[in-house]
Every structure is written in C-alpha cells, then in structure tokens.
Amino acid sequence: MMQLFNTRGHKLQQFTPLHPDSIRMYSCGPTVYNHAHIGNLSSYIYADILRRTLRQCFGTTKHVMNITDVDDKTIRDSLAKYPDLPPRQALQRLTGHYQQIFLDEMRAVGNNIDDITLVKATDSIAEIQRLILRLLEQKVAYVASDGIYFSVDTYAKKRQYGQLSHIDLHSHHQERIVNDEYDKDNPSDFALWKKQKPGEPAWDFTLADGTHLAGRPGWHIECSVMSSHNLGQPFDIHTGGVDLIFPHHENEIAQSTAGDQPELYANFFVHNEHLLVDGAKMSKSAHNFFTLPDLISRGYSPLDFRVLVLQSHYRSATNFSWQSLTAARNRRHHWQEVAVLRWQVSDNPSQEQTEQIHQLVEQLASALENDLDTPGALRYLDQAYNLFSPDQTDLAALDLLIETGDQLLGIKVGETTPDIPPEDYELITQRQKAREAKDWAKSDQLRDRLADRHITINDGVTPIWSRNND
Ligand SMILES: [Zn+2]
Structure with a gap:
C-alpha cells in the first residue's frame, strides 16, 4: 500500500x-x-x-x-x-x-x-x-x-x-x-x-x-x-x-x-518544497545561487548532492550548506567503503546476516511507500551497511543490499565501487597462498608489487585489500 x-x-x-x-x-x-x-x-x-x-x-x-x-x-x-x-x-x-x-x-x-x-x-x-x-x-x-x-x-x-x-x-x-x-x-x-x-x-x-x-x-x-x-x-x-x-x-x-x-x-x-541555501531562499542577487558545476568545482560528486536531497523529506525544505554537503559525502563514502568488501577474496556465508538484510531492505522499501520517507529509508540503509565488516560479510547479502539500495534510491554505490582488474586479483590470491605456505619472502615481494599498483593489504583476522587512488 x-x-x-x-x-x-x-x-x-x-x-x-x-x-x-x-x-x-x-x-x-x-x-x-x-x-x-x-x-x-x-x-x-x-x-x-x-x-x-x-x-x-x-x-x-x-x-x-x-x-x-x-x-x-x-x-x-x-x-x-x-x-x-x-x-x-x-x-x-x-x-x-x-x-x-x-x-x-x-x-x-x-x-x-x-x-x-x-x-x-x-x-x-x-x-x-x-x-x-x-x-x-x-x-x-x-x-x-x-x-x-x-x-x-x-x-x-x-x-x-x-x-x-x-x-x-x-x-x-x-x-x-x-x-x-x-x-x-x-x-x-x-x-x-x-x-x-x-x-x-x-x-x-x-x-x-x-x-x-x-x-x-x-x-x-x-x-x-x-x-x-x-x-x-x-x-x-x-x-x-x-x-x-x-x-x-x-x-x-x-x-x-x-x-x-x-x-x-x-x-x-x-x-x-523549496531548497534553501543556509536557511534562505536561493536567488542570484543574494549570491547563494548554485548549479551542479559549482558543486563539482569544489570537489563534490553530484551523488553527494543526491544524498543531501534524500536526507530531507520532499515536503520539508531541504537546507543546503557546504557543511551538510560534506556530511552527505561522508555518509556516501561509508557505504562505498563497505561495498568494497564484495570484491574481497573471502566470503562468510551467514543465514542470519541474509535474514537481517532482507528485513532492513523491506523496511527501506516500506519507508518510501509511506509518502516517500527518504530520510527513514536512508536510516535503514545505514543500519544495513553497518552489519558488514571484513570478518563478517555474507557476499550474497551484501550484493542484495547494494542492488536494492541502488535500485530504489539511485545512489549508485555498486557502480561507484568498481572491481579491481583480474591481474590484481591474481596477485592477491598468490600472496594469500604464499602466506598460507609461510613463504614470507614471496609474500612480501607480492605485497610490494601490489603497493606499486595502489593496493594495500591489511592482515587482520581476515586479510583485506584496499585501493588508494592518489
Ligand atoms: Zn508544467
């Protein structure tokens, strides 16, 4: 309904x-x-x-x-x-x-x-x-x-x-x-x-x-x-x-x-409702009139703006400020950080996690059916993303969350956290094998090669790679 x-x-x-x-x-x-x-x-x-x-x-x-x-x-x-x-x-x-x-x-x-x-x-x-x-x-x-x-x-x-x-x-x-x-x-x-x-x-x-x-x-x-x-x-x-x-x-x-x-x-x-800028109506004469290129030129993604908009209900005025745009960006980056887990080499199948995600995804959809409660939908999305960690990730559940969240909210978390190339994957797998065989010299050598390719490995309980694009 x-x-x-x-x-x-x-x-x-x-x-x-x-x-x-x-x-x-x-x-x-x-x-x-x-x-x-x-x-x-x-x-x-x-x-x-x-x-x-x-x-x-x-x-x-x-x-x-x-x-x-x-x-x-x-x-x-x-x-x-x-x-x-x-x-x-x-x-x-x-x-x-x-x-x-x-x-x-x-x-x-x-x-x-x-x-x-x-x-x-x-x-x-x-x-x-x-x-x-x-x-x-x-x-x-x-x-x-x-x-x-x-x-x-x-x-x-x-x-x-x-x-x-x-x-x-x-x-x-x-x-x-x-x-x-x-x-x-x-x-x-x-x-x-x-x-x-x-x-x-x-x-x-x-x-x-x-x-x-x-x-x-x-x-x-x-x-x-x-x-x-x-x-x-x-x-x-x-x-x-x-x-x-x-x-x-x-x-x-x-x-x-x-x-x-x-x-x-x-x-x-x-x-x-209108979008306000720092609580005031946007107008060219008040110098608080912005277009998407203005946001992009300050280093924000257009999707950060989308999250900022969705944080407000459509019938209340959205308040735009650089601070709130930064907060929206941080929120989106957090989802991306979790979404990267789906490309890790490890999978921890968990019935419980699957069930929890199914429930939260349903709550998210219900929030939208209730007069497009986007702030409520984002809260369920946060809760769902927070359930995953490097040590506890059921890949199927994570895929379901990314797909449904993206489909209903258009936030493109999946699309904006692309996989690494197959050759990098191969190096990560080889290194994992070297570690299991206690071949530390080879393991270190492979770690250096990955570092040259902007991939860092953190050897926690579950080894996890991350990419830095600097
Ligand atoms: Zn018209």
Missing part, C-alpha cells in the same frame, strides 16, 4: 492507480536556457524517487517530462547569442545545447532518464494549436491584439478555478496588473498563444475564421498538452515544486478541464 500527500484535497491519501496495468505520471521539466539550479535538480530527484517507488509497488510506470524550449528567456538569450542565425535556428541552437547539459546533469545526480519520456514544446506545436482552437470554439478563450488568452471568468462559471491553492483571484489582481504587459480582458487571464514580435521565432497558426496568427505557445498550455497527449486524461500523478502550484498548475487544470473536456486532469498532485 502506498501513501502520498495529495495537494488536491491537501491530505495524505492511499494511492491507487487509475488503471491497474500502468501508472502514468507527469513532471514539469526545465526551461533550457541555462544550467538548472540545484533547487530544480532537487525537484527532479524527488520525482525520480517517486517513479522508482511506483515501479517497485505497481510495475509499469510511464513518466513524461516536458522540455520548455520556447519562452521569453530562451528567445531573449538565443537572439543575443546567435544574432546572425534565423530566429528559429538560433532558438534551436541555444536550447539544444542546454538540453544536452540538462540530460548530463540529470544522469550525474543519479536520475534515470532512460525511464522518462522527454517531450519538447516545439515538437508539440500542432497539438497545442488543436487545444487552443477547441478552447476558442468553446468560448473559454478569446483573441486579443497580441495573442490568444484564456478567460478565467468564463471557466469559473462552470468549474472551480484554484482547485489546488484555493486562491482568491481578486487578491492577486494588483500584483499581476503591475507585471502586465499584455492586452487582455481580465488581469487573471493568461496567454495561450503569443503573437510574434519583430525578430522573434514563430510558428504559423491559422484560426477557424482563416486569420493567420504567427507566434508561439504560452508556457501553461505546453504542459496541458504534453501531459494529456502522451498519457491520456485523467492520468495518475502530476509532480512539480510548490512554486508551480499557482498559477502554473491551476492554469494547466483550467485549460485541460474547460468546455467539454474531462472534469479530472490529474488524480494526484505531488509537490516538493
């Missing part, structure tokens, strides 16, 4: 798939005009854990994520960077570059992108236009001089706007009017389609009356279309950071449930 906190209804609910044969989930993805900041990455790490847990509980899970490759920022930066290219080509050049970086960084922090269907906004223009035409036909949208807008008031006559945030639209008017540069009837209305401004990239759009309105989609409509088009509607779970609840997710819901469309968009909305 799996429990999740559903923002729709604001409570912990038992999660039951809409269709028993496949779970369908959607995550709001990146706008590819720069590196993702570590707060964005933390959101994708939680989504990755959610998908892993769903897969473990229910089997097949289809996970779709959008790539926003056309919006104000991508257009601004692409025109500045490639002024000599045609606008759409410039846009493609810039976003293609940052999309590749995004994929690399997702992989680096342990997110399994092979399990995600990534969809670009610019590959979905035809579907986006189809939905806009339908909204226009049903009079929930209207054409203004600079684009096409969604009419929140018309929508609200039939359905509730603000299902997640219970927002009072009128209290937000002031702020939104100040930021308003568009020609719309009502301040809370939002753009579905933005008419091309001179020099901007654009796609042709022919309206029902034959009018041509070249331009590009608004941000909210992208997600409505890419989710429903790839997953069907309603689908099971929609994820994102809490900052996306209003207006982004409210607008997605409105667009997808307007007119004669289904009343339900996504069954569960799962939102993660």
